[in-house]
Amino acid sequence: MLEVKNLHVTVEGKAILKGLDLTVNAGEVHAIMGPNGAGKSTLSAVIAGKDGYEVTQGSILFEGRDVLEMEIEERARAGLLLGFQYPIEIPGVKNIYLLKAALNAARAARGEGEIPAPEFMKLVREKSAEMKMDPSFLQRAVNEGFSGGEKKRNEILQMLVLQPKLAMLDEIDSGLDIDAMKVVAQGVNSLRNADRAILLVTHYQRLLNHIEPDRVHVLVDGRIAKSGDKSLALELESRGYDWVVEESAA
């Protein structure tokens, strides 16, 4: 589904990713881990199309399409969705309005008509209940005055409504207490199915106790230094990152 080949990315002239390769298949959950500053968030930002990241070499293919040739909104409509580490506040714009606009944009791209209002209301009520969000959140301005945990739950709510093919979740666990993390993890787990892939970017192993990954990759100095199954995450938990860094330098 996603194929990243020899990806080199610079930010303000500084090389961040230096030849990253990654293949993610439908139905899989991948975790990208690594020390701070290794380029974890850069990877998801580049795939989503954020400004300020220059791809100097390499390619990103999503279902065979050249992602780097697509506009930001095209990528999202094609099913590539990024959950933000720091969700943005948009004063005066109702949460439900953003959800509906996003959903209808994706539907239009698929050649479908706008979702009928009753059907939409039913859908968002159901999904917000899953995320243990009071329906009043839907009427509030996007992320405005939300607590850290509420913002993260709101990101997952968007995923549940928009049903992406590839969900990229950037540090979705940061700033969450254990109860909020369980709710978020439950939401992410409910996204798992044979047609969808999930890419988790995280610094800590604890999230992976709640969302079990199929593959774990350690990102060191702009490259995948080591890959393995979920046991690799546990090893990182007990041994830290240094041994991988040293191994990859050797």
Place this chain on the structure above:
Amino acid sequence: MASEEMEQLVRREYKQGFVTDIESDTLPPGLDESVIAFISQKKGEPQWMLDWRLEAYHRWLEMTTPSWAHLDYPPIDYQAISYFSAPKKPEDRPQSLDEVDPKLLETYEKLGIPLHERAALAGVAVDAVFDSVSVTTTFKEKLGEAGVIFCSISEAIRDYPELVQQYLGTVVPQSDNYFAALNSAVFTDGSFVYVPEGVKCPMELSTYFRINAANTGQFERTLIICDKRAQVSYLEGCTAPQRDENQLHAAVVELVALEDAYIKYSTVQNWYPGDEDGKGGIYNFVTKRGDCRGDRSRISWTQVETGSAITWKYPSCMLRGKDSVGEFYSVAVTNGRQQADTGTKMIHLGENTRSTIISKGIAAGRSDQAYRGLVKVGSRAKGARNYTQCDSLLIGDQCGAHTFPYQEIGNSTSTVEHEATTSKIADDQLFYCRARGIDEEDAVSMIVNGFCKDVFQELPMEFAVEAEALLNVTLEGSVG
């Protein structure tokens, strides 16, 4: 009125053609006493009205055009304007929509303006499309039952001279400012509303339904009086961009609220802003003022300003009655080469008077706009309170927004609060929306509409929906 009924009325062709005799109704350009006498005579006005006009004219001659506004335009030759021009001869106007600025037509399309209205708005020489007499009759009956007077100011001068004489010029005096003095001398039409004591006007009044609304003219004069405990909501303008051959517009609006009366005045201004270089756009110099004359009276101005090449406009409130309330909610959008200098004045004279100012300015393209607000608290206005919030949003880096708040506080028991922000439309907000699949233009309009929400919610429902659509069209192409 049911919209179908309206559709039918609109669809019906106007068989009589123009009623007025065009040839004898048009004056050559120029302004002197004989021109004013001609206008007054044409309108069948009494002597006192002519005297009043002439007095205004003499004051105007001694005045000079204001130069303090943050605007840049060439000097206006007042002798080159014709002060009484009937509708342009059909052969002088565009003969079909093919001759009209295609950009304008595109806008009508986007706003969903019905086909039959587009031609009239664009000034095409079609027979009048609006059978306004019939529409107005229906309204008049209902208003008549309630005792509300709603007619053109010319009719009011003839039919209700005592009311006009009592109130005209008492809020905006003839010599108030250069443009108001000119208007007082040469105004040709406008609206008159009187809501009697204790009456809540049974419907929203709109210029759209007034006779001759299609030809409101360049020197419009509006007078609205709300007697004790009366209420009215008045809507001015429409969202469709209107073209007009007259470049200079200098309107005067006077509102009078007596004890416990409430006047809500909403405007959507969308005069033709000119082509991409601002050519052909309207200069809109307006004086709007409300007088909260009675205790506990309230006047609320809500405006959405998107049109005109130049806007010079400061709807204001004189808070004279005790516990009276003045409100100003404004969204001003400029794009292309538009210039706007707009804001409000809240003059607190009575005890415990309160005022609220919420101004949202959005500048895009190469436009320039200024908010100019005065909060003045007199020495007797004990316990007066004002809250001002004025926010500017910039789209792109070639536009400008300026804020000029003035405060003059004459006593120590008053509270005046002012908050101001200027922000650029944030890249991270745009990215967030786009990363959800929403395209850039929709994302901009979503963010801008969110920014204006505090003001839009003050507009009557239908107007608010139209205003949002209008905002989107105005800002189209302002990013990327």
